[in-house]
Amino acid sequence: MNPDTYATLYGPARPTPSPRGTGVAVVAAALWAVALLLLSGLGFLALWATADTGPTEGIPLHWAPICLAIAAVPVILLRTPPVRRLSVPARALVTGLAMCSIAVGLVIWVA
Structure with a gap:
């Protein structure tokens, strides 16, 4: 088949327009960046506070359910039909x- 057939029949190829939702994606990225920044800062402060109290046997076990609950929120939310x-x-x-x-709620609670 001649490579110029498409251009002859249909005209020059036009790129598809960018999908809608670019602004939504930028806002979502900003929200995720703020959330991850706040959560990483809280994690750093929590580890620093634990290290400041003296020798421990690792990360305290009461942090595990909190971290799992925070990580489970987006997963559970993504599984809902709406x-x-x-x-x-x-x-x-x-x-x-x-x-x-x-993240903002945890920062306010800690402060």
Whole structure:
């Protein structure tokens, strides 16, 4: 087949327009960045406080359920049917909003 056939029949190839949702993806990325920054800062402060109290036998066990609960929130949220029907940027926005609110709540609670 002649490679110019498509151009002859249909005209020059036009790239598809960028999908909608770029602004939503940027906001979702910003929310996730803020949430991860706050949670990593809290983790650093918690490890520093534990190291400051003296010798311990590793990370305290009461941190494990808190960390698992925080990590389970976006997974459980993504499994709900209303969120599954959303587009990928909208899903990232919903989970980012949930994680950012959890992180801000933990920072306020710690402060």
